[in-house]
Amino acid sequence: MRYEVERKFLVAHAGWRDGVTSKRRLTDGLIGQFASAKVRVRLDEERAWLAVKGGRAGLARPEFEYEIPRADGEAMLGLVCEACLIEKTRHCVPYAGLTWEVDVYDGTLSGMILAEVELKHEAQAIELPPWLGQEVTGDPRFRQSAMLRLSQEAGRTVTLAEVLAARP
Template identity: 75%
Template sequence: MRYEVERKFLVAHAGWRERAVSRHRLTDGLVGEFAGGKVRVRLDEERAWLTVKGRRDGLSRPEFEYEIPQEEAEAMLRLVCETCLIEKTRYCVPHDGLVWTVDEYGGSLAGMVLAEIELEHEAQAILLPDWLGREVTADARFRQSTLLRLAREAGRPVTLTEVIAAQL
């Protein structure tokens, strides 16, 4: 069983762009949520997969991932996740021996930019890039399910200011 150990940050400025080495367009669909966990389907230009994430304990949580046929992912996104879709472009940005992912959201979250780093263990020391802003790992307002709910309630893309002001 694999454990995902990850930290999430706001992005302070676009200095990461010149350092990005790749990008992928992703569509995520929330299949369901349960007891602090979720089931998600994801589709990119080349493959599709189903991911089950368990309840977070600190920075860690169990993660199960299974590659699935692209046609089945497209059907799930269309038939099961129609109001719970996230569109984003994911950039890979090397820094100090690690690869950060910077997600630039589109659709109902257009304008939102968040960075994440996956770690080997919770105590792993990292050097933060200068383009990072505040850490939001433990902030429920920046979970994708919360961002989607806020956008649905607003009936339009939500701004970073609105997310920060949200009362959960």
């Protein structure tokens, strides 16, 4: 079984842009959420896959990913996920031996920028890039589903200040 171990941060300034080595457009659709687990479909420019993520224990959670035909992924986004779509561009930024993923959100979450890094284990020491802001690992306000729900309730895009002011 694969475990995802990651930390997530706000981005303080655009200094990360100088280090981008690649980027790709992603569209995520939430298929289902229950207890502390979720199932989502994700598409990039070339492929589609399903991800099943279990509940988080510390920084780690079980994660299962299965590639599916792109046409099936597109159909799921349109027929199953409806208004629960997240659009973002993921930029890969190497720093101090790790690859940081900086997600710049579009659509209903336009203006949000978050950075995350996957680790080998929870105790792994890392050097934080100077462009990082506050750590939001484990903060329920920064789950994609919570930010999307806040935006839907407001009927518009929401600001970082509104997400921070939301009740965790």
